[in-house]
Amino acid sequence: MFDLFREISQTIKNNRSRTILTGLAVAWGIFMLIVLLGAARGVVNNFNDFSSDSSVNYINIWSGYTSLPYKGYRDGRRIRMKDSDMDEIKGEVKAATDASISATASGFNINGPKDYISGGFNAVYPGAQRSERLKMKEGRFINTRDLEELRRSIVLHTDNAELLFGSSEKALGNQVRAMGLSWKVVGIYSHRWRKDSYVPYATYKSITGGDGKVDEMNIKIGGITTEEEALATEKEIREVLARRHEFDPADENAVWIWNQFANYLSQGQAIVYLNLAVWVIGILTLLTGIVGVSNIMFVSVRERVHEIGIRRAIGAKPRSIIMQILTESVVITTLFGYIGIVSGMALLQVLSKVLTDELGFSNPTVDITIALEVTVALIAAGALAGLFPALKATKVKPVEALHDE
Amino acid sequence: MIGHLNEETVISLRDINKTYPGAVPLHVLKDISLDIRKGELVSIMGASGSGKSTLLNILGILDNYDSGTYMLDGTAIRDLSENRAAELRNRMIGFVFQSFNLISYKNALENVALPLFYQGIGRKKRNRLAMEQLERMGLADRAHHLPGELSGGQKQRVAIARAIVTNPSLILADEPTGALDSITSGEVMGVFRELNESGMTIVIVTHDPGVGASTNRIIRIADGRIEGSSDTPDFKKEQ
Numbered sequence: 001m002f003d004l005f006r007e008i009s010q011t012i013k014n015n016r017s018r019t020i021l022t023g024l025a026v027a028w029g030i031f032m033l034i035v036l037l038g039a040a041r042g043v044v045n046n047f048n049d050f051s052s053d054s055s056v057n058y059i060n061i062w063s064g065y066t067s068l069p070y071k072g073y074r075d076g077r078r079i080r081m082k083d084s085d086m087d088e089i090k091g092e093v094k095a096a097t098d099a100s101i102s103a104t105a106s107g108f109n110i111n112g113p114k115d116y117i118s119g120g121f122n123a124v125y126p127g128a129q130r131s132e133r134l135k136m137k138e139g140r141f142i143n144t145r146d147l148e149e150l151r152r153s154i155v156l157h158t159d160n161a162e163l164l165f166g167s168s169e170k171a172l173g174n175q176v177r178a179m180g181l182s183w184k185v186v187g188i189y190s191h192r193w194r195k196d197s198y199v200p201y202a203t204y205k206s207i208t209g210g211d212g213k214v215d216e217m218n219i220k221i222g223g224i225t226t227e228e229e230a231l232a233t234e235k236e237i238r239e240v241l242a243r244r245h246e247f248d249p250a251d252e253n254a255v256w257i258w259n260q261f262a263n264y265l266s267q268g269q270a271i272v273y274l275n276l277a278v279w280v281i282g283i284l285t286l287l288t289g290i291v292g293v294s295n296i297m298f299v300s301v302r303e304r305v306h307e308i309g310i311r312r313a314i315g316a317k318p319r320s321i322i323m324q325i326l327t328e329s330v331v332i333t334t335l336f337g338y339i340g341i342v343s344g345m346a347l348l349q350v351l352s353k354v355l356t357d358e359l360g361f362s363n364p365t366v367d368i369t370i371a372l373e374v375t376v377a378l379i380a381a382g383a384l385a386g387l388f389p390a391l392k393a394t395k396v397k398p399v400e401a402l403h404d405e
Numbered sequence: 406m407i408g409h410l411n412e413e414t415v416i417s418l419r420d421i422n423k424t425y426p427g428a429v430p431l432h433v434l435k436d437i438s439l440d441i442r443k444g445e446l447v448s449i450m451g452a453s454g455s456g457k458s459t460l461l462n463i464l465g466i467l468d469n470y471d472s473g474t475y476m477l478d479g480t481a482i483r484d485l486s487e488n489r490a491a492e493l494r495n496r497m498i499g500f501v502f503q504s505f506n507l508i509s510y511k512n513a514l515e516n517v518a519l520p521l522f523y524q525g526i527g528r529k530k531r532n533r534l535a536m537e538q539l540e541r542m543g544l545a546d547r548a549h550h551l552p553g554e555l556s557g558g559q560k561q562r563v564a565i566a567r568a569i570v571t572n573p574s575l576i577l578a579d580e581p582t583g584a585l586d587s588i589t590s591g592e593v594m595g596v597f598r599e600l601n602e603s604g605m606t607i608v609i610v611t612h613d614p615g616v617g618a619s620t621n622r623i624i625r626i627a628d629g630r631i632e633g634s635s636d637t638p639d640f641k642k643e644q
Contacts, residue, residue: 002528003522003528006528007522010510010511010515011510013510014509014510306506307508309506310506310507310508311508311519311523312491312494313465313467313494313500313506314494314495314500314519314520314523314567315491315492315494315495315496315520315523315524315571316491316523317487317488317491317492317523318487318488318491319488320523394487397467397468398467399462399467399468402467402502402506
């Protein structure tokens with residue numbers, strides 16, 4: 001075998017330019033496959049990260065402005081949802097298994113001993129922790145006793161806790177001031193992009209006098225599995241709100257609805273198609289490389305008919321000629337394929353540093369299994385690329401080959 | 406039948422016929438019968454198109470024949486598989502060609518060692534055996550030179566070293582001096598004579614009367630038939 005590799009290395013050295021050009025075609029094919037797979041993985045990872053930080057089985061609704069006139073009302077009318085809408089939706093929409101509401105109180109600061117944050121807070125139900133996927137780092141989230149006893153409890157984002165108190169440990173159990181009142185920090189949470197502060201809705205309503213108007217409603221849905229069902233549920237919710245607030249059910253601006261479940265399903269489907277497309281493109285690119293190698297091997301065999309004739313005259317069996325050409329093809333494909341794999345992985349490493357989550361990529365790498373699969377595919381591809389030229393080489397009669405110049 | 410019947414016959418042809426198919430089939434060898442004994446230095450002479458190269462290809466198991474029998478050193482050569490033919494070529498025949506047929510990117514030593522590679526002999530041993538033959542040809546100092554760096558005579562001596570490295574029963578040479586000047590031709594024929602004196606059987610196809618005269622026996626072929634066989638004067642003298 002060592003001798004065979006020496007033979008091949010001599011042949012390759014003797015045909016350096018041809019070998020390099022062939023190899024580059026293969027390396028490029030593999031490079032593209034790896035980069036495409038890595039990029040797709042990055043998109044998938046980002047989607048999965050996003051999904052894990054979102055609550056996919058929720059429909060979020062925000063108050064908006066009408067864009068269509070309806071029953072004598074002009075368009076541009078402000079629609080403010082009310083907390084009573086929550087019970088109505090839970091009662092009428094079959095798929096709505098739970099709901100929570102959120103009212104945004106803004107225009108004031110939250111003051112701590114070290115610093116302050118501006119903007120205000122969200123008055124919520126306990127369900128907001130799940131609907132907004134807040135991970136508690138310390139303490140707890142708003143609970144039902146906070147609402148029942150109208151406690152002035154507040155939950156802060158870890159960054160804000162550090163800002164207000166110097167560290168999140170110091171924040172827990174201590175007081176901040178907002179709306180001229182003291183609020184006790186009962187919990188500290190973390191989240192990739194949310195940084196709001198949360199207080200009990202009932203407490204907020206009692207402080208402000210309470211017209212029951214809310215800015216956001218989160219409906220937890222269950223018992224549905226398809227995008228169509230999710231969209232139908234969204235329609236039902238919109239119809240309930242349209243009836244209660246007298247706007248056209250077709251008016252999509254009266255309330256803004258983010259159907260996370262439908263998005264999740266459609267994006268999941270898109271990811272399946274993306275993966276499929278990447279593999280198809282990758283395999284086609286690889287096939288182009290294989291066809292290239294096969295072509296070059298055909299040319300190589302054609303150029304070497306005379307040499308093959310000499311070898312056969314002095315005793316080379318057809319099997320050894322086939323072995324030599326096949327091995328040559330496999331060596332070229334595997335060697336340059338590996339260059340493609342390594343370059344592709346190196347680029348993905350760079351991309352994983354440069355591309356941020358905001359750009360839609362998260363850890364765009366390919367794992368070792370894929371690399372091994374690609375390696376096996378490479379060896380098979382190399383053998384396939386060399387097979388036909390090798391068989392052709394043995395079809396030429398030695399006497400004809402010797403006269404081929 | 407023309408030849409010397411002897412128990413030590415290396416080549417024995419009986420009624421060999423060969424036709425190349427085509428719109429007008431070409432009957433190139435007609436009832437060729439021939440014996441060549443072990444240790445002979447024979448030339449096959451004939452004009453261009455007489456069939457001498459076809460005969461050499463059949464003798465070298467590079468081409469098939471249509472009818473007749475061919476025995477090479479006691480082995481029937483007929484309907485062989487490609488593998489068996491390659492094995493017999495490797496072990497029993499050494500080829501020397503007009504255009505040398507050396508592999509351009511292999512040095513002299515590697516070219517000479519190549520037949521041993523196909524016998525599965527290890528690199529060290531094949532290099533040692535190849536070097537012995539190059540030394541015999543006076544080319545030890547050219548062992549690591551590529552064919553392009555050698556003169557015509559040197560290339561042909563490398564080719565001869567490659568032909569004899571497996572210690573074959575028979576050397577077949579196709580116009581071995583065709584590409585050489587007269588002085589170099591004389592040197593190459595000298596090498597063949599030396600090899601023959603050491604007991605090797607050599608068949609040379611040539612149209613050069615000078616080369617024919619350097620052999621022990623001339624077989625004349627014309628229009629696909631053997632016209633006659635005659636011992637050369639030098640050979641007769643030696644007898």
